[in-house]
Amino acid sequence: MQKREALEFDILFVGAGPANLASAIHLQRLLKRHNATAANPLEPSIAVIEKGRYAGAHLLSGALLDPRALDEFFPDYRAKGCPVEATVSKESIWFLQSKRKFAVPFIPEPFSNKNSLIVSLSRLGAWMAEQAENEGVQLFDNTAASAPFMENGKLTGIITDDKGIGKDGNSKTNFEPGLLLKAKAIVIGEGSDGSLTRQLSMHFPSISAAQRYETGVKETWEIPEERITAGEVHHTFGFPLESDVYGGGWLYAFSPTLVSVGCISSVGHDSPVCDPHLNLQRFKLHPLIANILKSGKMVESGARTITSGGLDAMPPLCGPGYLLTGESAGMVNMQRHKGIHLAMKSGTIAAETLFEALLHNDFSTGRLKSSEERFRNSWAWEELHAARNYRKAFDKGLYSGLVQAGLQLGIPGLSLKTTQLTLPGFTETPSFNPKKKKIALPVIPEFRADGMRTFSKERSLFSSGVMHEENQPCHLVIKREDIAEICLKKCKKEFANPCQHFCPAGVYEITTEPVPALKLNPSNCLHCKTCEIADPYGIITWTTPEGGGGPGYKLS
Ligand code: SF4
Numbered sequence: 001m002q003k004r005e006a007l008e009f010d011i012l013f014v015g016a017g018p019a020n021l022a023s024a025i026h027l028q029r030l031l032k033r034h035n036a037t038a039a040n041p042l043e044p045s046i047a048v049i050e051k052g053r054y055a056g057a058h059l060l061s062g063a064l065l066d067p068r069a070l071d072e073f074f075p076d077y078r079a080k081g082c083p084v085e086a087t088v089s090k091e092s093i094w095f096l097q098s099k100r101k102f103a104v105p106f107i108p109e110p111f112s113n114k115n116s117l118i119v120s121l122s123r124l125g126a127w128m129a130e131q132a133e134n135e136g137v138q139l140f141d142n143t144a145a146s147a148p149f150m151e152n153g154k155l156t157g158i159i160t161d162d163k164g165i166g167k168d169g170n171s172k173t174n175f176e177p178g179l180l181l182k183a184k185a186i187v188i189g190e191g192s193d194g195s196l197t198r199q200l201s202m203h204f205p206s207i208s209a210a211q212r213y214e215t216g217v218k219e220t221w222e223i224p225e226e227r228i229t230a231g232e233v234h235h236t237f238g239f240p241l242e243s244d245v246y247g248g249g250w251l252y253a254f255s256p257t258l259v260s261v262g263c264i265s266s267v268g269h270d271s272p273v274c275d276p277h278l279n280l281q282r283f284k285l286h287p288l289i290a291n292i293l294k295s296g297k298m299v300e301s302g303a304r305t306i307t308s309g310g311l312d313a314m315p316p317l318c319g320p321g322y323l324l325t326g327e328s329a330g331m332v333n334m335q336r337h338k339g340i341h342l343a344m345k346s347g348t349i350a351a352e353t354l355f356e357a358l359l360h361n362d363f364s365t366g367r368l369k370s371s372e373e374r375f376r377n378s379w380a381w382e383e384l385h386a387a388r389n390y391r392k393a394f395d396k397g398l399y400s401g402l403v404q405a406g407l408q409l410g411i412p413g414l415s416l417k418t419t420q421l422t423l424p425g426f427t428e429t430p431s432f433n434p435k436k437k438k439i440a441l442p443v444i445p446e447f448r449a450d451g452m453r454t455f456s457k458e459r460s461l462f463s464s465g466v467m468h469e470e471n472q473p474c475h476l477v478i479k480r481e482d483i484a485e486i487c488l489k490k491c492k493k494e495f496a497n498p499c500q501h502f503c504p505a506g507v508y509e510i511t512t513e514p515v516p517a518l519k520l521n522p523s524n525c526l527h528c529k530t531c532e533i534a535d536p537y538g539i540i541t542w543t544t545p546e547g548g549g550g551p552g553y554k555l556s
Contacts, residue, residue, distance in 0.1 A: 004159065004180045009138075010044030011354055012183035014145045014158060014196055016055040018121070018340050019326025020189035021128035023347030023354075024048055026073045028135035030355045042358050046137050048129070049160065049181070051144035051527075053548040055129030056122040057465070058191070058527055060218060060304045060556040061340060062250055062262065063121040064088065064113050064233065068379070069344035073351075080131065083123040085254035088113045089231030094288060096239035096249075101288050108409050110335050110387070113233055118252050120220075120260075121340065122553040144544035145196045149180055150203060155321035157182035158196065161547045166471050184363040187350050189325035189343070192305040193529040195544055197328050200319075207315040211330060212391070214247060215276040215530045217303045217504050218262035219284075219463070220254075220555045223296035228253045235337070240282035241265060243398040245274060246391070249283045250337075251292060259296075260556075261289060264306065264337075267502055267534040275501040276303065276530070278447060281454040293453060300555045301460040303504035303528040308334045308391050311384040317375055318368040323350045331380070335387035335405075345380040386412035457506035461524055465552025466505070468523045468545050475545035476507065476522050476531065482539040487518045495536050502534045526551050 011027070013020040024046060035041035052058040070077050078084070091113050093104040133139055149157035157180050164175035188197055192213060201208035236249040246266035253259050263280040284293060307313070307327045314330040317323060325331070325346040332339035353371040357363050375381050390408060392415065394401030408414045449456045478487070491497055492510070499508035505524040508531065511517050527550040532542040 004177050006157075006180040006182055008045075009047045009181065009183045010358065011046045011185050011187065012158070012181055013046075013048040013187045013189065015188065015190040015194070015326075015328075016048050016050035016052070016129050016139065016141070017059060017125060017189050017191055017326055017343065018128065019328075019331070019343035019347040019350075020048060020187055021055075021125065021132050021347070022069065022073060022344040023187055023189070023325060023351045024132045024137045025128065025135055026348045026351035027354055028132070028137060029073075030351060031358070032135075034355070034359075044358055047181070047183075048132065048137055048139050049143040049145060049158075050129075050139065050141045051161075051544060051547050052141060052550060053552060054126065054141050055139060056124075056126035056554075057141075057552050058550055059121040059125040060216070060302045060551075060553055061121040062216075062218075062252065062260065062337065063119050063124070063340060064252065064338060065117045065119045065124070066336070066338055066341040067115070067117055069341045069348065073344070073348045074131075081127065083127050084117045084119055085258075086118040086231035088116045088118065088233050089229060091233040092235070094234060094236045094238075096236050096286055096288065098239050099287060101236075101286070110409065110412075111235075116338075118231060118233070118254055118260075119340075120254070120555045122556045124340075142548035144547040145190075146178060146544045148196060148200050148203070149182070153203070153320060155186055155200065155203075155319070158186065161544055163546050165473060167473060169473055172471070185354055185357060185368065186322045187325055187354070188322055188328050189347065190328050192307045192327045193533055193542075194328050195542055197324070200322070204319045207319070207324070210309070211307055211313045212309045213267055213305045213529075213533045214264045214308050215267045215303060215305050215502070215504065215528060215534075216262055216264045217276045217280040218260060218301070218556060219280065219298050219460075220300040221259050221261060221293055221296045221298050223257055223259055223293060225256050227292045228256060228259060230255045234288070236283075236286075236288070237398065239286055240279050241398075246394045246398075246401070247279070249280075249289070251289055258555075259292065261293065267305065267530050273496065273498050273501045274534075277457050277460065277504040278501075281447070281449060284453055290453065298455065298463060300465075300553065301455070301463040302551055302553050302556045303526050303530070305529045305533060306339070307332050310334060310391055311381075311388040314384075317346070317349075317371045318353075318365065320365045321363070323353065323368055323371055325350050331384075333383055333387045335390035335408075336383075342380050342384070345378060346375070349374045349378065349380075389415040457504065461505055461526075464505075464526055465554070466524060466526055466550060467552065468525070468549035470523055472546050474520055474522045475543045475549075476520055476525070477541040477543055478518070478539055482537070483518050486537050486539055488516050491537060499531055499535060499540070502530050504528060504530065507531070525549075
């Protein structure tokens, strides 16, 4: 076994997203309040590690923020300079056909974004990280959690990425082994489909609940004035998605001259040739969006998967030595298309649990389990419970979903006949059949990006800030024999190699010359995790590249 330097902390957070940063800030504030009057003050060492090259680099979301959780744990957030781009001032929901639009006449309460804030999640994450550091939390960016460290069936540490290993697997002159970071409790908030969470699920199978996922692709645009007002919000369904592919589009105005535009597409079981990047490019051609973006300039682009299984797909919030927060715990409400407020709430629940554990110096699973009860008694559980069957209602397509979603307005959580997932998403991918419209390639061959309004995957990557150390082992692991037998034979025949379509960064290419081969471009990877989820055979394993690699979002 590799000899590693070990560092010890009391509490270690894996991932600097809104859940863990909210948790670290809230915990420090609880400790400060306690220490102000305590005879024996508590001064635990608390650290956050982040695989991005700075806090916020890998954060991407819509992002409409319901400020409820922020108000609770950080009521002075505005006074402290929280980067709020706008407050929602006007909102619409549209059903789109390719050239036409139909406004939904009223916005039902669960879909309303009244009082929500428009934020850039990467900017919000960077600001929260600064606040956490001001509170005394140590932040280590450029540091990926490569593997769990287990002792006696308990998670007691994590191993960080080795740096300086070449493509061939040999150490380079700058080789530095990863560290062993040990802690009394480890809080995992890695976002959707985290690689540490996946490895942990091998030790604790209850973590690997049958989660479902969607992929969001987003761009930020500078536009001429007088098209839109700050705080304007548009949500759409219909075009460009076929009625049996779940998803929809959005356009949010940060200011009269800066907007976020994006499209969510279901990955995996709805359509093996679903191309989330292409869906966004087509969405921008709809007159509703095209008229707003006309003569504008795309300034940032990115992609990320979203957990969408809701309450029924949530794993237990804790286990021996660890707590799960944010999307690692499945904290997304698809009915509201929101998760940041739930992520923050899960973080504060973890903080209160850890505060109690520190007070009693008891980090047993029994003590950590109080997080489950806190969640069960919170507004977050109530909200997720009411929305528990929303996403499932669309399993039989848009129209049946709309009917059920309408009925759920009267009876929250109503389920007519929905599918309870019991297996990981990739096992539900239907075989490719070019004769069936729903999974055929209706537009891909004809679509040509114009470079002004629509962009190729290569061009979009320029605006994502993506970079990796080139000379390192490929972090997308597919066994050689699987490439030969599955990718180039079985998958080609059954699914027409959907990896070429669903990866928003064009990382996967099937080449034919000089011999058929799967060519990987791992340096382009946006860490969105679509491939690991949507691969119909489950043969792709996403491992952590050297810390600091990946996108460099600043506005997403
Ligand atoms: Fe996303 Fe996988 Fe493509 Fe990376 S390789 S951008 S994780 S689909």
